[in-house]
Amino acid sequence: MDPETRRSLRYSSRGYTVDPPALFHPYILVGAGEMLTPAFVKKYEITHVINCAEESDSPSWFKEKNPDKYYCINAVDALHVNILKWYPEFKAILKHYMQDPTSRKIFVHCQCGINRSAFLALMYVCDVFKFPFAGTELSVMKQRPCMMSNSSFRQQVFFALSNNGKQ
Numbered sequence: 510m511d512p513e514t515r516r517s518l519r520y521s522s523r524g525y526t527v528d529p530p531a532l533f534h535p536y537i538l539v540g541a542g543e544m545l546t547p548a549f550v551k552k553y554e555i556t557h558v559i560n561c562a563e564e565s566d567s568p569s570w571f572k573e574k575n576p577d578k579y580y581c582i583n584a585v586d587a588l589h590v591n592i593l594k595w596y597p598e599f600k601a602i603l604k605h606y607m608q609d610p611t612s613r614k615i616f617v618h619c620q621c622g623i624n625r626s627a628f629l630a631l632m633y634v635c636d637v638f639k640f641p642f643a644g645t646e647l648s649v650m651k652q653r654p655c656m657m658s659n660s661s662f663r664q665q666v667f668f669a670l671s672n673n674g675k676q
Contacts, residue, residue, distance in 0.1 A: 510647050522654035525621040531653035533630045533645070534638065536607055537615055540653065541622035542566040554613040557606040559599065561617065561625035562586075578606070584625045592628050592662040593669055599629045600637070624659040631657075632666045642670055 522528055530540030530553070538553055542560065545568050549555070560567040560581040572579040580602045584595040606615050619625035627649065634640040650657060657663060 518650045518654045525655045528653045528655045531649040539617045539630050542618045555616045556613045557615040559617045562619040566620040586624045588661045627656040628662040
């Protein structure tokens with residue numbers, strides 16, 4: 510995505526608490542941890558949750574009610590961190606949840622639904638389903654303009670996919 514389009518989308522954001530969640534795949538929805546309310550779960554038919562941040566960034570009610578359908582990765586969001594450190598763990602649990610016969614929609618979140626959850630989900634759909642990086646990035650940023658602000662994570666995912674011939 511060209512920098513001008515990225516900037517334009519970012520300026521259209523109303524903030525992480527107001528921007529809606531983004532659908533990366535018919536079964537993968539990405540947003541902020543605080544979105545996880547009983548009403549949200551019902552509206553989006555959420556059956557499983559992957560928290561890419563710390564335990565404290567996810568409401569405890571879902572884990573307490575569905576301990577086998579909740580997973581926490583504890584990824585760190587910082588420019589000096591390689592988000593791909595957590596990708597094998599994320600990929601394994603998301604694959605497991607997608608293969609669960611009771612699975613309807615998996616909610617992937619981090620604290621604000623901006624970087625950790627977004628880049629891990631982007632890596633997954635481009636790696637596993639061969640979605641095009643640029644088109645997928647544009648699609649999800651149109652849905653949730655606040656996401657994907659960590660330029661280091663973007664570069665890491667882009668290069669990982671490019672080096673694997675998925676671009």
